[in-house]
Amino acid sequence: GDSVTQMEGPVTLSEEAFLTINCTYTATGYPSLFWYVQYPGEGLQLLLKATKADDKGSNKGFEATYRKETTSFHLEKGSVQVSDSAVYFCALSESSGATNKLIFGTGTLLAVQP
């Protein structure tokens, strides 16, 4: 079945460092891809998405490009802030599915130190 694999955490960075969180997927069709973020004590929030190959999703300085050839959707940010500390989840949804359920990776904890 469909699955998402993302890099293990925690990832600890200093403020203004460059961030990459790797995500790869396995899917039979042409999924949509997402990054969700969970701040401490809060629910999952959509950070960005891409619905087809070569699309780039971006929001709040974060970017991810849908790479069909490498089945990847890596999350990047050029300069992280302390306020970016959170758990980041990569997810996919089969666009052809009736319910558009989300399939998540395990999550990556990012800790940004001042």
Place this chain on the structure above:
Amino acid sequence: EPEVTQTPSHQVTQMGQEVILRCVPISNHLYFYWYRQILGQKVEFLVSFYNNEISEKSEIFDDQFSVERPDGSNFTLKIRSTKLEDSAMYFCASRSGSSYNEQFFGPGTRLTVL
């Protein structure tokens, strides 16, 4: 900004007891979901609900689970006879008919079964 709400934030129960987790989705949304996250593991799909019936359920969603939209605003998950392994964070999500893929999540209910 409209948001999904969940109550209670934390529920402690004895093994074998019934629990009801409540969610109020965003008011004009049509599709509703429950996910769960066992501590340290990935977020897993449980069930989706549309037009007053289950549209898809996972293997996890066995006969001890049920969902209901009793009054047009609440969306509930009932666990009939809780087991220790039901201890997890349960997330409710909803999406509109026009927002093809984006699901909006609630803050979650932490269920602890003793």
